[in-house]
Amino acid sequence: MRINNLCKKLITTLHCNTRSRCCVMSWSLLGCILLLHLYSIIQQKHEEGVEFQFNVNHPHPLSHFHELQQVEKENFQIPPPNKKRLHQSKSITPLVDEFLDEHSPLRHVVFFPDKTSAVDPMKSKGNDSYYYYPGRVWLDTDGNPIQAHGGGILFDENSNTYYWYGEYKDGLTYFAHKNKGPARVDIIGVGCYSSKDLWTWKKEGIVLAAEKTNKTHDLHKSNVLERPKVIYNKKTKKYVMWMHIDSANYAKASVGIALSDTPIGPFEYLGSRRPHGYQSRDMTIFKDEDNVAYLIYSSEQNNVMHIGPLTEDYLNVTSVMTRIFVGQRREAPAMFKHKGTYYMVTSGCTGWAPNEALVHTSESILGTWETIGNPCVGGNKMFRVSTFLAQSTFVLPLTKFPGLFIFMADRWNPSELRDSRYVWLPLIVDGSDDQALEYGFGYTLWPRVSIYWHKKWKLPMGWNTFK
Ligand SMILES: *[C@@H]1O[C@H](CO)[C@@H](O)[C@H](O)[C@H]1NC(C)=O
Ligand SMILES: *[C@@H]1O[C@H](CO)[C@@H](O)[C@H](O)[C@H]1NC(C)=O
Numbered sequence: 309m310r311i312n313n314l315c316k317k318l319i320t321t322l323h324c325n326t327r328s329r330c331c332v333m334s335w336s337l338l339g340c341i342l343l344l345h346l347y348s349i350i351q352q353k354h355e356e357g358v359e360f361q362f363n364v365n366h367p368h369p370l371s372h373f374h375e376l377q378q379v380e381k382e383n384f385q386i387p388p389p390n391k392k393r394l395h396q397s398k399s400i401t402p403l404v405d406e407f408l409d410e411h412s413p414l415r416h417v418v419f420f421p422d423k424t425s426a427v428d429p430m431k432s433k434g435n436d437s438y439y440y441y442p443g444r445v446w447l448d449t450d451g452n453p454i455q456a457h458g459g460g461i462l463f464d465e466n467s468n469t470y471y472w473y474g475e476y477k478d479g480l481t482y483f484a485h486k487n488k489g490p491a492r493v494d495i496i497g498v499g500c501y502s503s504k505d506l507w508t509w510k511k512e513g514i515v516l517a518a519e520k521t522n523k524t525h526d527l528h529k530s531n532v533l534e535r536p537k538v539i540y541n542k543k544t545k546k547y548v549m550w551m552h553i554d555s556a557n558y559a560k561a562s563v564g565i566a567l568s569d570t571p572i573g574p575f576e577y578l579g580s581r582r583p584h585g586y587q588s589r590d591m592t593i594f595k596d597e598d599n600v601a602y603l604i605y606s607s608e609q610n611n612v613m614h615i616g617p618l619t620e621d622y623l624n625v626t627s628v629m630t631r632i633f634v635g636q637r638r639e640a641p642a643m644f645k646h647k648g649t650y651y652m653v654t655s656g657c658t659g660w661a662p663n664e665a666l667v668h669t670s671e672s673i674l675g676t677w678e679t680i681g682n683p684c685v686g687g688n689k690m691f692r693v694s695t696f697l698a699q700s701t702f703v704l705p706l707t708k709f710p711g712l713f714i715f716m717a718d719r720w721n722p723s724e725l726r727d728s729r730y731v732w733l734p735l736i737v738d739g740s741d742d743q744a745l746e747y748g749f750g751y752t753l754w755p756r757v758s759i760y761w762h763k764k765w766k767l768p769m770g771w772n773t774f775k
């Protein structure tokens with residue numbers, strides 16, 4: 309705007325002082341270009357100056373999170389692989405091979421530490437309270453490991469309570485097809501836990517249960533129920549659950565919908581369908597600030613993600629849908645919004661094995677979406693290219709601190725799925741939108757979205773607005 313005005317001024321000034329019209333035009337153009345150039349240099353300097361002053365005189369608006377942004381390194385040694393494993397390896401890093409090897413000594417110490425190190429909010433006192441330990445066993449208020457895998461969190465404004473929904477997987481792990489195919493656990497149902505502090509979780513029970521006898525029912529235990537997510541519909545006053553429904557061989561590729569009057573169910577199962585007539589596997593739902601909700605799902609053999617708004621009652625999709633990340637093969641979508649911009653964390657498609665997370669961003673929810681890179685910071689390189697050995701499932705905003713989110717991921721344990729762990733880490737949206745920040749560790753990162761590795765961390769004081 310300011311530049312345009314300057315140019316207009318220049319053109320009119322020149323116009324008055326010169327006779328030849330043609331000459332005026334070319335001189336004005338040249339002058340304008342020179343001025344533009346000068347202006348941009350001055351502007352740049354000016355901005356640097358402002359930035360400098362800003363840092364000196366005012367605390368950074370995200371200074372609450374300073375501690376969470378400290379880079380924590382991981383220095384464990386990976387033992388040399390045995391020959392068999394070297395031969396078979398298809399993974400992105402030796403760390404993932406180690407992670408997937410049931411006989412790995414590191415596995416039991418670092419990736420899946422046993423119950424003796426469990427986080428037990430009922431027994432932790434004083435300074436030990438409220439710490440998250442990504443990867444450790446996490447106990448509910450009854451002292452049992454939380455069963456809410458591939459989950460998501462609903463903040464219920466009616467009761468000022470958080471509800472965590474996820475796959476209840478406390479059953480036997482076996483292979484779908486005679487020692488081949490993906491490891492699975494029969495459907496047990498959707499587990500629900502409630503909390504006021506996002507740390508102490510009370511089991512509310514199985515709010516949508518498997519069907520034990522009717523073999524043609526979607527929820528028959530031999531089928532697949534994954535990634536349940538719940539949102540509240542203010543108009544109908546109903547809690548609406550969407551989930552991935554599939555057959556054991558993943559051929560059904562549908563979404564299921566269930567409904568309840570209360571956050572703790574029981575949810576009534578309404579059935580499944582293929583949204584917009586397409587396959588739907590990993591999925592999530594997202595409720596925007598204007599109360600319009602969206603379904604986001606991996607489709608077309610996981611090659612393309614689809615996104616489209618739901619109907620007002622949140623019980624169906626509408627005819628509007630756009631195809632995003634075409635050919636990128638992304639799954640495990642976790643959507644969030646900050647200052648009017650939409651963000652999504654996704655994973656690649658490598659079954660239960662971890663892979664590299666990517667962040668995508670868009671000014672408008674239906675696109676155009678742009679992929680801005682791997683958000684993981686800290687740990688070590690192998691940790692960062694494997695999403696800290698976990699897979700995205702949800703991103704929870706903390707309304708008191710705009711820009712701070714909890715990144716929720718699953719550290720799947722394919723040999724014992726019920727013992728899969730939760731990796732919760734701070735996710736921070738920071739920095740300018742157009743510049744990559746130099747962190748000075750020999751790598752450059754996109755600043756917009758960062759997930760910081762911590763062995764142990766807690767939310768900053770005062771995050772909880774209602775407690
Ligand atoms: C808790 O932390 C405070 C401040 O760091 C310290 O003074 C106090 O001794 C700690 N208490 C325990 C039980 O460790
Ligand atoms: C089994 O489930 C199917 C699908 O939901 C339903 O149509 C059928 O009536 C059920 N059968 C029985 C015996 O309940």
Ligand SMILES: *[C@@H]1O[C@H](CO)[C@@H](O)[C@H](O)[C@H]1NC(C)=O
Nearest residue numbers: 581584623624625626627628
């Ligand atoms: C859901 O919407 C689709 C298309 O918009 C429509 O064809 C279908 O009948 C609807 N299903 C239900 C159960 O309302």
